[in-house]
Amino acid sequence: MSDHIILPEGSIEKQTTTLNLGPTHPATHGVFQNILEMDGERVLKSVSTVGYIHRAFEKIAERRPLYQITPLTDRLNYCSSPINNMGWHIACERLLGIQIPKRVDYLRVIIMELARISDHLICNSIVGVDSGAYTGFLYLMQYRELIYEIYEEICGSRLTTTIGRIGGFERNFSPAAFQKLEKFLKEYPRALKEFENLFTRNRIFMERTIGCGPISAERALNYGFTGPNLRAAGVDYDVRVHTPYSSYQDFDFIVPVGSTGDCYDRFLVRNEEMWQSLSIIEQAFQKVKEFKGADAEVFHADAPDYYLPKKKDVYTKMEALIYHFKIVMGEIDMPVGEVYSPVEGANGELGFYLISDGGRTPYRLHFRRPCFIYYQAFEELVKGGMLSDAIITMSSLNLIAGEMDA
Amino acid sequence: MTLTNDIIKLKLTEKFGEELTAWQEPYGMLTFTAPKELNLKVLQFLYDDEELKFRFLTDLQAVHYPGNKGAELAVVYHLHNMIDNVRIRFKVFTDIEKPDVFSATALYKSANWMERETYDFFGVNFIGHPNLIRVLNVEEMDYFPMRKEFPLEDQKRIDKDDEMFGR
Numbered sequence: 001m002s003d004h005i006i007l008p009e010g011s012i013e014k015q016t017t018t019l020n021l022g023p024t025h026p027a028t029h030g031v032f033q034n035i036l037e038m039d040g041e042r043v044l045k046s047v048s049t050v051g052y053i054h055r056a057f058e059k060i061a062e063r064r065p066l067y068q069i070t071p072l073t074d075r076l077n078y079c080s081s082p083i084n085n086m087g088w089h090i091a092c093e094r095l096l097g098i099q100i101p102k103r104v105d106y107l108r109v110i111i112m113e114l115a116r117i118s119d120h121l122i123c124n125s126i127v128g129v130d131s132g133a134y135t136g137f138l139y140l141m142q143y144r145e146l147i148y149e150i151y152e153e154i155c156g157s158r159l160t161t162t163i164g165r166i167g168g169f170e171r172n173f174s175p176a177a178f179q180k181l182e183k184f185l186k187e188y189p190r191a192l193k194e195f196e197n198l199f200t201r202n203r204i205f206m207e208r209t210i211g212c213g214p215i216s217a218e219r220a221l222n223y224g225f226t227g228p229n230l231r232a233a234g235v236d237y238d239v240r241v242h243t244p245y246s247s248y249q250d251f252d253f254i255v256p257v258g259s260t261g262d263c264y265d266r267f268l269v270r271n272e273e274m275w276q277s278l279s280i281i282e283q284a285f286q287k288v289k290e291f292k293g294a295d296a297e298v299f300h301a302d303a304p305d306y307y308l309p310k311k312k313d314v315y316t317k318m319e320a321l322i323y324h325f326k327i328v329m330g331e332i333d334m335p336v337g338e339v340y341s342p343v344e345g346a347n348g349e350l351g352f353y354l355i356s357d358g359g360r361t362p363y364r365l366h367f368r369r370p371c372f373i374y375y376q377a378f379e380e381l382v383k384g385g386m387l388s389d390a391i392i393t394m395s396s397l398n399l400i401a402g403e404m405d406a
Numbered sequence: 407m408t409l410t411n412d413i414i415k416l417k418l419t420e421k422f423g424e425e426l427t428a429w430q431e432p433y434g435m436l437t438f439t440a441p442k443e444l445n446l447k448v449l450q451f452l453y454d455d456e457e458l459k460f461r462f463l464t465d466l467q468a469v470h471y472p473g474n475k476g477a478e479l480a481v482v483y484h485l486h487n488m489i490d491n492v493r494i495r496f497k498v499f500t501d502i503e504k505p506d507v508f509s510a511t512a513l514y515k516s517a518n519w520m521e522r523e524t525y526d527f528f529g530v531n532f533i534g535h536p537n538l539i540r541v542l543n544v545e546e547m548d549y550f551p552m553r554k555e556f557p558l559e560d561q562k563r564i565d566k567d568d569e570m571f572g573r
Contacts, residue, residue: 224516
């Protein structure tokens, strides 16, 4: 019987198995591939392939006026697109020298922190799913839905938000948006507490994640880690504190750090950041409420060259009509300059390197995508570990294919 | 003592003299140009110096200036001193016909994919890179798409009149 089985050439001598993890494996949570060399259950080597959803944003951006690039930034880290949008707007405002009113800054902070919560809750609950606990994921999902409803109330869309404009927001927050925000602030802490009870001191979860995919602080810095993954390794670097943007210096919050940089620390850091974000949102909400009279109606800066005028004025006033036409047709010449503007994205330092040669479109735009840079360390993180540890490391790094491939 | 741009400039000119040129401070970030043979020396000096401590490579990418004959490609390094929280940027220019630049992978692990990306889109040949292949595009590609001569849109299109809106 065994005479009839023909094995491929070299398969007897070969002691290891090649395993394709991805690009469409459900456990990769995104379109990227790892070719693993396995000895039984152990990973000997991993080669990462990215670029399956590369969309040439940097090239496209060279032919677009600034406001048309905002929808491209949505599609970087699509779990927290408002941070990308705001980061892009802040980069543009830095280049153009637009002063932003305090109230707009605070409204932006609310949106950005909501986005951070929505990103971290997905990441943390996915770590749960990959370690075999589905409940937390489904439980927190309804609060992401609530966050998306707040976005919807403000800008009309949910996932790829294109929220705000250069100079502020397209309209003031509606009372319904504030009501939903209040509802979220009231209900989410309880759910998050329950989620923590489910995981943080859970024996199975701890056994599963402690010591899994660790990285030291030196290695993490050398690999270009930023954000929660770097903080889990013990470096307290946070762009919000180091280079405050959008009035983050007005808020009181803690930057949580871990020590070993393993999956468990990353989980704890993200959890604590959610609490801190909640506190920042509450502070910002208080500050927004303190504006009275005409100040309470401010939702954009005075930047007629870049901020679309009111539709009513476009129909009745000559000047507004001219600005409207020039903005929509992308006919505004930018000042010459080059600016690097970082914001603290959900995954780390999201940087926009924008060079303008005085034309109507960027001469060169480069996105510093945190995911792309720290994914290089994946091979080192999983080497010698088990396959199931590789999966859980992947999800706890929060790799987002859209951000990796730009 | 806080580390200011003036101190950094002073220390760098002390070490490299007239080699470093085009000192600027656009939007507060110290920017200069180094000769391409010196890029690793500058990186190493900035890394090792006890006062400067630029030990984090934030970003690395290239820019194409087709009009700049003999030095068409600029490789741009963004470095960060996390202790004093200072950022600097420096550029090395290289000829597009022979775009050879030394690789920073020995100093920064993170430079690996950033350099691969730069090679992928601009064709900068990083000497000493362990695995210089395309990272985002397909390997069969025979052009470098981010160079300015590579059109985003078919330039021979006749159905579109660019005279009025000139984009």
